[in-house]
Amino acid sequence: MTVPDDYECLKGMTIKDVPRQFIVKNGHPQPYQGLAIDCKEGTSFQVARDFIKSVPESARQMLIDEVNTFFTVNENERAVVTFSVRSMLDLYLQARKFPPGSEIIMTGMNIPDMVQIMKEHQIKVVPVDLDIATMMPCVEDVRKSLSPQTKACIFAYIYGCTYDIAPFVEILNAANVEIIEDCAQSFRSLEKFKGSDFATMTMFSFGLIKFNTAFYGAVTVFRNLNETHRQPNEKLLC
Numbered sequence: 155m156t157v158p159d160d161y162e163c164l165k166g167m168t169i170k171d172v173p174r175q176f177i178v179k180n181g182h183p184q185p186y187q188g189l190a191i192d193c194k195e196g197t198s199f200q201v202a203r204d205f206i207k208s209v210p211e212s213a214r215q216m217l218i219d220e221v222n223t224f225f226t227v228n229e230n231e232r233a234v235v236t237f238s239v240r241s242m243l244d245l246y247l248q249a250r251k252f253p254p255g256s257e258i259i260m261t262g263m264n265i266p267d268m269v270q271i272m273k274e275h276q277i278k279v280v281p282v283d284l285d286i287a288t289m290m291p292c293v294e295d296v297r298k299s300l301s302p303q304t305k306a307c308i309f310a311y312i313y314g315c316t317y318d319i320a321p322f323v324e325i326l327n328a329a330n331v332e333i334i335e336d337c338a339q340s341f342r343s344l345e346k347f348k349g350s351d352f353a354t355m356t357m358f359s360f361g362l363i364k365f366n367t368a369f370y371g372a373v374t375v376f377r378n379l380n381e382t383h384r385q386p387n388e389k390l391l392c
């Protein structure tokens with residue numbers, strides 16, 4: 155089995171990191187293969203129940219510290235655990251209270267729920283296309299999607315492919331647009347990718363269908379909590 159070299163987005167990956175649909179065997183790309191989860195019937199419900207059971211106050215700080223040790227690299231970052239990436243997006247929008255009609259740019263492949271959550275908050279979702287060779291949008295398309303109503307831009311890394319968002323930072327910062335990374339499909343160990351320093355918020359999912367599943371759960375890393383960001387984020391971080 156080989157890592158195909160005609161996809162820019164797979165550069166530097168080892169065979170273990172590559173999404174299965176990109177794996178080539180005897181010259182033929184391998185079709186999607188299922189992931190077998192060795193667990194008892196009902197384990198999923200049990201995990202969900204344990205997840206929402208309140209954690210004793212004595213254990214709470216220890217768990218928060220432990221997650222932060224794994225996911226953050228300096229004191230400008232804080233990690234928050236939620237039931238899912240979807241619940242974090244909802245929490246973020248509740249905290250930010252963007253006025254109705256505000257816009258969020260989103261890279262053009264994601265799950266319908268993410269769009270639905272934004273619509274529930276009366277946010278207009280503005281999609282930008284992905285280049286299939288790199289799995290990233292082009293800077294010019296993002297620039298054209300900006301408007302005075304744009305509040306945030308969500309980069310979703312699809313099929314395990316991550317890319318450098320540095321080329322987008324200047325135009326987004328100039329427009330005062332928050333950068334959000336949706337890494338629901340791209341957790342490949344903390345040594346390999348912890349999110350971009352340029353993103354205010356990087357979300358990882360450990361849901362049932364994820365490669366690194368914990369059945370449920372998500373971790374979001376918030377960055378650069380300076381004075382401008384602190385007040386709105388405070389509500390998210392409590």
Ligand SMILES: Cc1ncc(COP(=O)(O)O)c(C=O)c1O
Nearest residue numbers: 238239240264310338359361372
């Ligand atoms: C790109 C993307 N974003 C968000 C999500 C939602 O993640 P969660 O199940 O943790 O809400 C998924 C789930 O598959 C996803 O693929």
